[in-house]
Amino acid sequence: MSMLADQIAYVALASNDPAATCAVFEGHFGLPRAEFDSPEGRVPVYALxxxxxxxxxxxxxx
Structure with missing residues (x-):
């Protein structure tokens, strides 16, 4: 039996304040940030x- 988390490639989170959201993930949870290019600009991504x-x-x- 596999868990759903093993089958999810990524989760997209929409934020009214992406900079503040990223500050929480980095500052409070210590998640390292990577960025990927998209047609709309750079997208912050955190490995989980x-x-x-x-x-x-x-x-x-x-």
Missing amino acids: GRSALAVFPAPATR
């Missing part, structure tokens, strides 16, 4: 076991 957490800016609301 065999998966990753990507932080994207949340879409603007009206």
